[in-house]
Structures are given as structure tokens and as C-alpha cells.
Amino acid sequence: MLNISEAFQSKSKLINRRMFLLSTLKVVVFFGIISRLFYLQISENIKYKSLSDKNRLREWKVPPKRGVILDFFGNKIASNTQVYQLHMIPEDVPNLDEFFFKLSKLITFGESEKRRLLKRLKKRKPWEPIIVSENLSWSEFSKLNLFLHEVQGIKPVVAVARKYISDGSSAHLIGYVSEISRKDLEKSKLLREINVPGLKTGKNGLEKYLNSKIIGQPGLQRFEVNAYGKRIKELKFIQGKSGENFRTTLDTEVQQFVSKQLENRSGSVCVMDIYTGDIIAMVSSPTFDPNKFVYGISQKEWDLLIEDKKKPLINKSVSGLYPPGSTIKPIVALSALENDVVSTKKIVRCTGSMELYGQKYHCWKEKGHGYMSMRSAIKQSCDIYFYEVARRLGIDRLSVTAKNFGLGKKVFDLFIEERSGIVPDTKWKLNNIGRGWVLGETLISGIGQGYFQSTPMQLCLMMAQLANGGYEIKPRIIDDKYAVQPTINAWREKFNEINNNIDLSSSNLKKLYRNKENIKFVLDALYGATNEPMGTSYRSRLTKPEYIYAGKTGTSQIRRITAEERELNLKQKDLPYERRDHALFTAFAPYKYPRYAISIVIEHGGSGSSGAAPIAKKVIKKVLDRHKIRQKLQLDLFQEA
């Protein structure tokens, strides 16, 4: 018994000993756990606290409301409207196929949308929200909200979208907004700072020029969210700032009227206030619906626009380049008179053509005009007369006058797409073509052909600066009171005193003439061109006294007419479209107390008198009809300023 007892006792001691070893180990482990707790909860507390907050708090930038673009009368040209959208956060979607399947049950989401989304997904970071559907109907949107918990990673959003006048009358001028591309982000620091999903940026036109001011500042919403991204409660809301609103000098009604006149034609119409430089209308045709770009245009529609020979996406008013043709003749005449090269009495006999160094130069009228004075040469647009004037004047003196009156340089600094055109001179040719000037080129420059290139807006400005008596004005589209202050100061009093006959001679505007009589002479000649028999635009004249206007037609050849063709005596109608001449017309109205200048270019429209002047007639009537209401508002605004 004792033996056994001893054996048990020794075993008992062994067990205790071994337990003691184990207990020591336990103590060590427990201290290990405590020190780990200490490390996590005390040493690293700040790190984990911020990680916890990062989990818990989620901030949403709220896209700011884009400023509205108004016309002169306060009508909205580009405004905002409410749309229902569906956003998704790619990393929160566990299974894309399942996601697409569920989505297709809730909203219209077909294969093509799926493919497009997948393509865009590849370019995005997984935590960046991406817009799945930009324009949902209300029923789709409410359905989505109802089944929100069943589809992970989606976010229905009520967003503000851009809305334009959908007839496209101002599409080129205003431009459009579209999703911010990677390129936009690379270029603009502002966009990088304020980028929010759903934010659009101006791609061209005024939308691009005004982008930084019109885009606004995004707001911020801070939410506590749970692990599934569901917002539990809003903790903070910082109101964003909506973008500035801008008023333009445009008249939507005229814009739309003009746009209709240009339907099915390719060309441009510009209308300008000759004193303030306010652009009343600036339309390019054919046009497009800018609303389609807001949510990404479909490939098919894009291809249609791009492949159209009439180039609907080009803003022809500022980036279309055309030889000014005969519309430059008033400037040639003025230049010659100012430089005392010829007098108004100068007579040239037109026989239909002339020869210089063995080269034959034709007048548009094959049989010739006979004896021409300067006035009748402008009126009937005799080419031979202007060959002779140009020959005497020389290209360099002509180019100085042309540049003075606004050709060869950009009219605005608003549009990246605006082009400056070309006013050639001897130096220019040497620098750009590398050869010396030849006299023949001076001759054809005298009728606005050759190297001459101008935009319709330049022609409009040229006419405006002639019509206002030869004073330099700064055209504007954005009605910025402060920028226009000097102009207003210059002639406010006159404007208020004598409403109809504005004389700027005592203003501090830059004079473009040397002798006032020369300007008067040219304007009178233009009167003849429209209102006297034999005038080139006589058939398009307006007879009511308050509508009477004066204008100059132009027909610009787009290639040389060969001798054979001249023999065949081809009519413009018989030529294929691409080979027809451009029809141009510049005018100012009313003749007696001029207020507006207009320029029209119809691409391949045939002759100026048949292709462009009839449209001008309608537009001028419309603009003059709108004059009273415009002037009243203008006076009110000047009073304010």
C-alpha cells in the first residue's frame, strides 16, 4: 500500500511540477496578449482611429450647378434641368454578370449599354463612381430606389443636367458640355480639383471659354456609412456654389429665325450692332442638337456628323475661311481714296476682260460694263475697274486698310476654334510662300480673290466699322458691363440725345479713316448697289423707308475658271455642288441711321446676289423689327451702367 501511495504521491508531484511550467507559459501568453492590446489600443490608437473613421465616414462631392447662359432679353440659351441617374461604384459590385442581370430587370439596360459600360469601366479606378445610366425615367428611378438593397454597389442620383435650345440655332456659338475626359483633367488644374462624377465640362464655344467661371464649386456631403456603403446618417453638409450666370448680347428670336433661313444650306450669318459691337446673331449651318453631347453622343450619330460634307460641327462664323470676293471692294475703294491713288471721278472702261503681261483677267460680266465711275463700279461690282484701282494702289497699302477694318485677325478671344484668316501683302507672301509678289496677284486681290481669306465674322465687323462712320469697335458676345464701359462712356450721351443719328467723331474711339468724306462716299455707293437699278442686290432691296439698307454682294470662286469653261458658259446650277461658288453678302441697315451690320456666306450658293442677298433681306427685316425692343432694353442697361 505504501509503495503505491508513494507512487501516487510522486505522480502527483510530477503533475504539479508540469502544471507549474504550463502556468508560467500561460502568464507569458497573457502578458503577450495584454502587450498586444496595449500596442493596438494605445500606441497605434491614432492610426486605427483614423482607419475607423475612414471606414465610417464617406464624403460625397455634390456637382455644382452650372451657370446659365442667357440671351440679351434674359431668355435661357443654355440652362439646367433635373435628371434621374444611376451611378455605380465598381469595387462594391461583387459580381458584374449578376449585377447586369439584376439591372436589366429594373431598367432598360441592353447588350450595347453593357458593352459601353464595360469599356468605360476599364479606364476607371474601381473606387471611382461611374455613371451607368444618365437619363432614367421617373418610373425606372423609383423602381431602382425600391430594389436598392438587392443590387449592391449602385447609387440612384438626382442630378442636374445641361439643357440647350434644341433646334441648334446657337449650338456652335454656345458649344456644349460633356463628360470630363482624361485629357481635360490633364490640361486643367481646376477640373482636377473639383472633379465629381457627373460633372460636365465645356468642350467648345462659350461653354469652354467661360468654363472656369460658369462651372461653380462642388458641395460636400459627409455621411456615416455602414459596411455595405449604405448611408446611415448625414453628419455634415457644405453647400456648393453654383456657377456664374452669363448674359450674352444675342437675340434668341433672331438666332432661331436665321437658323431657319439657313436650313438645308451650308453657311453662316452674323449680325452685329455697329456701335456697341454686340453680336445679335451668329449662326452656322448646318447645325446639330447640342443636348446629344451632354450624355455622350452615340457612335452612329457622331459618324453622321463627322462624315457630313457640310461639316455641321464647324462654327463657320469664326472658323470658316472664304475669299471675301467682291465684298472687299468697298475697302479697296476706300483704301485707294484714302491714299489719294484715284479720285471718285476716275473712269475706267470695262470690256469684259483686260490683259496684263499676256494674262487675261475677266470681269464677271462677259460683255463688260462699259464706262464705269467708282460709284457705279461698286454698285455694279465691276471687276475690271477694281483691277485697275488695285494695280495703282498696290497690295501693301490695300492690306493696311483691310487689316484696319478687321480682316486678317481674330475678332474675339472667346473661341479656341476661331481662325484669323489671311490678308496678303508682299512680306506675307515672301515669308509664307517664299516667292516674290507678282502684279497679277494684286489685281485679283482687288476683287477679294487670290490669297485673301476671311471669316464671315470678320466681314461683318468690316461692314460694321464702315457703317458706323469708320470707328474701331470691339465686338462682344458676353454682355459684361465693365468691359464695355469705355465704349458706353464714349457715346452714351449721343445715344441718349439723338436716338437715330449717331455721330462718333467726338468720341475717343479710334478713327479708321483719314477723310470722312471717303467713308460717306463708299456708304453712298453701297446704297446704290442695293437700291438703284443695275445694283447687284437691287432685286433683294427693301422699299419701306425704315427698312432701306445698303449692301455689297460677293461671289467667291473656289478655283480658277478655265478658258474652256468660260467658252461653255456654264451656269452655276449646272456645276456639281462642290465646285459652285460661295455666295457672300455684307450689308448695314437701316441706311439712313445705320445700326446693324450683317454678313452672310452661303457655301456653294452660287452668286452673292442670288444666293445670299435674298436671305439678308429677310434677316435685316427681322432684326429691324426687333430694334425697338432691343433699344429700350439697351437704354435701360446704359442707365444702370
Next chain:
Amino acid sequence: MQTTNFRNYNLSFKERILLLDFQLFFLILLLGVISFFAMYSTERGNFEYYTQSHIYRFFIFFLIFIILSFLNINFWLKFAYVLYFIILLLLVGVDFFGITASGSKRWISLFVFNLQPSELMKISLIIFLARYYYKITTDDVSKIKHTIIPLFALFIPFALIITQPDLGTAVLVLAGGLAVVWLSGFKIKYFMFFFATLMCLMPVAISFLKPYQKLRILTFLNPERDPLGAGYQIIQSKIAIGSGGITGKGYLNGSQSYLDYLPEKHTDFIFTLFSEEFGFLGSTLLLIIYALIIYRIIKIGSECKNNFGKLYCYGFATSFFIYVAVNMMMVLGLLPIVGAPLPIMSYGGSSMLSIMIAFSIVMSCKIHGSSRDL
């Protein structure tokens, strides 16, 4: 020979009550009450399903604990092998009639509730081994004839549980068993051999691991390799604990669990929730309560005059320690995530039942093992 049995004291009921270890009694009760509050918090302060059933279970099992405490320790000694085989049978039964949940077959339906035999095996293995070893002398323990039975007794349940698959419980069962083998005086040299062989077999074992288990180990080594997938749990758990700070975010204010960032917060990660809300001080306090419980069990074991009771108490104390330590180290990112509940605190009936039964045997040792019969 009757020496193997305890003397049957005829203690009166009053004597038995007085012999209860009240410290342990109240510590368990305290832990239970803390677990109610923790469970209440997992449901964001709503008295709902988990809290309710956790409280019911605790009181039912606590009652069982008290009742079983008065059983004579002789009963467990006699019943040890039978109990082991019954539970082994249940484990085999799981293979055939088990209920599959989240990819593994662990439960067996007993109509009223679902039982997880592997949890009960944790305790019955300790009883089995204590019963086996208590009468073997120190010199005989390491002899081959005495290693065969324990080896089978250890590895049959281990194999059955690991194929369920339930790596966590299997390892815990094995660890508890090995603790008893160690306590019984098995030569350290052989332990060394054993672990050396285990190390050599590791690569083979890894090839048998399920892909998700491999992933867990890889994730443990570097949680950041897949922060939204396999590493999510451990990262979120560390964030929750770390953000708790010294005093915690306050009761019912744990944002990590409240906002559902914390997975499995009712079961394996309940300590995380507790730690987030009560901070370093609260966690340490909880750890101290566990340490005190373990201390009490060891104390009872050391006062126990017979080797069965001693072996059992020490074995259970060590197992209990392992459960607590593994769970805490797991949520603290010191061990890979394996299914290991925190005793009493975690939601889960079988686990709580087996722990309560184990406590009752400890109590029984206290009441009846104060002297030994030789």
C-alpha cells in the same frame, strides 16, 4: 482493488453547498452577465434573437452546471470511457446525418436543438485521458504500450473533426488532449520527437488543406494581400480594437460593429466588439476575469487529493486557457483566423454547454476530491 476509486463520502446536501467554490461560481456568473451586455451590443442595443437565446441558454446551462456539480466525481471516473465513446459515435454520426452549414458539416440535429459534438469532444477527451493516465505510474507513462490508446484517443476525433472540415476545433481538441498527456508525465524527449515529426509532416498536411484554409494562413501572414477578401476580417478586427483606445468608444457606440464592418461579431469576434467599446481597460479586465477563472480551476486541482481530479482540473484549465488565448490572439492578429469561440462570451450552445459541464466537473472535484482514498 478499490484504490482506483474515490471514497464515497456521504456528504449532506448542506455540506456539499458549503463546499462549492463560490469564487468560481461568481466569476462564471459575472462572465455570463458581461456576455449578455456584449450580445445586446451586437444587436445594436435591441433585445433580439441572439441576446434572448444567449441569455436563455446561459441560465439553462448554468442550472445544469449547478446540478451536475453535486454529482460525485466517481461518476465521471466510471463514466469517462463511455462518455468518450458516445461522443465519438456522435462525431461519426455527424459524418452521416450532419447538418451542413457554410460549407462544413459540424452539427447533428437533436430535434430540440442542433448539437456540435466536436465541442463536447473537447471535454470528453480530457476526461478520457485523465481517466486513462491517473493510475499509470510515472515510469510507465512513456512506455509504448501506454501510448497506443492515447494516440488513438487523440487522433481519431482529430481526424473526424478536421474532415468536417473544422480546423479550429480540431486543433483545440488536440491541444487540450496533448496538455493532459504532458501533465501525466509523458517524457519531454518524446514530445520533442512528436513535434519534430509534426513539423516534417507539415508540408504534406498543407497539401490536404482546403483552399480556403490555405488562404487563411496566407492572409494571416499578410492581411493586406487581399484587404477586401480573405484579409477583411482581420483588418477590420484590428481597426475596431485599435480605434477603441484606452477607455473605448463607449457601450453601444462601437462604430465598427454598429456599422457592420466587423464580421462574426456574435461568435468569434465578440472580444473585438467588447474591446472596441470598452477599450484597453475593459479588455484587460475581461482578460483578468478569465485569468482568475483559470487560477481558480488550477487552485481546485492543486487542492484535489486524487490524481484523476488533478489531471482533469489541470487539463481543463490548460484547455480553457488555450481557448481564450487562441481566440484573443486570433482577433488581435497574432494567429490565423480559425473558428475558435471565446468561452461563455461567444454565441453558441454546444460550446457553452461543454464548458459548463466541464466547470461542473471541476466543482465536483472541489466537493468530493478534497481527500483521497488509498
